[in-house]
Amino acid sequence: xxxxxxxxxxxxxxxxxxxxxxxxxxxxxxxxxxxxxxxxxxxxxxxxxxxxxxxxxxxxxxxxxxxxxxxxxxxxxxxxxxxxxxxxxxxxxxxxxxxxxxxxxxxxxxxxxxxxxxxxxxxxxxxxxxxxxxxxxxxxxxxxxxxxxxxxxxxxxxxxxxxxxxxxxxxxxxxxxxxxxxxxxxxxxxxxxxxxxxxxxxxxxxxxxxxxxxxxxxxxxxxxxxxxxxxxxxxxx
Numbered sequence: 504x505x506x507x508x509x510x511x512x513x514x515x516x517x518x519x520x521x522x523x524x525x526x527x528x529x530x531x532x533x534x535x536x537x538x539x540x541x542x543x544x545x546x547x548x549x550x551x552x553x554x555x556x557x558x559x560x561x562x563x564x565x566x567x568x569x570x571x572x573x574x575x576x577x578x579x580x581x582x583x584x585x586x587x588x589x590x591x592x593x594x595x596x597x598x599x600x601x602x603x604x605x606x607x608x609x610x611x612x613x614x615x616x617x618x619x620x621x622x623x624x625x626x627x628x629x630x631x632x633x634x635x636x637x638x639x640x641x642x643x644x645x646x647x648x649x650x651x652x653x654x655x656x657x658x659x660x661x662x663x664x665x666x667x668x669x670x671x672x673x674x675x676x677x678x679x680x681x682x683x684x685x686x687x688x689x690x691x692x693x694x695x696x697x698x699x700x701x702x703x704x705x706x707x708x709x710x711x712x713x714x715x716x717x718x719x720x721x722x723x724x725x726x727x728x729x730x731x732x733x734x735x736x737x738x739x740x
Contacts, residue, residue, distance in 0.1 A: 530616070531563045531607060532564045532618060532732060533617045534618045535620075537568060539696070539724075542721050543721050544721065548722045548725035552725075552729035561613075565599070573625050576592055577596040577599070578644065579591055582633065614736050617642065617656050618659070619638075619641075622681060623661065625673065626665070629673050631677050635683065655691075656691045657694060660681045664712060692735060694724065699723055699724055700717060702718070704717055
């Protein structure tokens with residue numbers, strides 16, 4: 504009986520150690536997308552919250568974004584709904600991953616959270632029919648390249664800028680797709696930006712329901728990204 508007890512205790516210790524070991528290491532946050540990700544300054548709100556939660560030495564934040572870019576600049580297997588043009592040109596993904604691989608070299612990574620703010624250009628170009636497949640495909644592409652099946656995914660949903668689809672014909676379509684994808688997996692979530700594009704922008708100009716966020720809107724967006732990422736990390740252990 505004593506021997507059986509020792510074996511049982513040993514198994515419990517091993518199981519606990521295994522669970523803990525999956526969470527040991529650096530928390531990596533990858534931020535990418537187009538202009539509204541460009542406008543986000545992680546040091547204003549995102550990074551302070553993340554560092555306060557996990558400790559400065561336990562956090563790596565990589566941001567690589569470029570304005571007015573479609574998802575095909577990241578997703579390697581992107582294809583148009585009809586025809587052969589335009590084609591995938593995933594050079595922005597390559598530049599992002601160069602930064603990521605450099606930052607994590609010889610580092611033990613405990614969790615990875617991918618934060619994505621993009622979709623405006625695809626809405627304008629009427630590429631909504633292939634956006635869901637592309638968004639999920641991008642997530643899987645990153646998961647594969649990092650060798651992880653536990654990648655967290657935070658999506659910044661398009662704002663209420665063009666709910667009538669007047670300037671960007673697929674605006675609401677892509678917004679709905681972002682929510683659909685975000686709610687399809689317990690490791691996914693989305694951030695609302697509808698209330699962030701009114702006020703004073705970074706150039707000091709008053710804006711109302713703008714394509715881009717206000718100066719304060721970007722600060723709030725950073726907080727929301729941080730809080731959502733932390734929630735995923737804590738609840739998916």
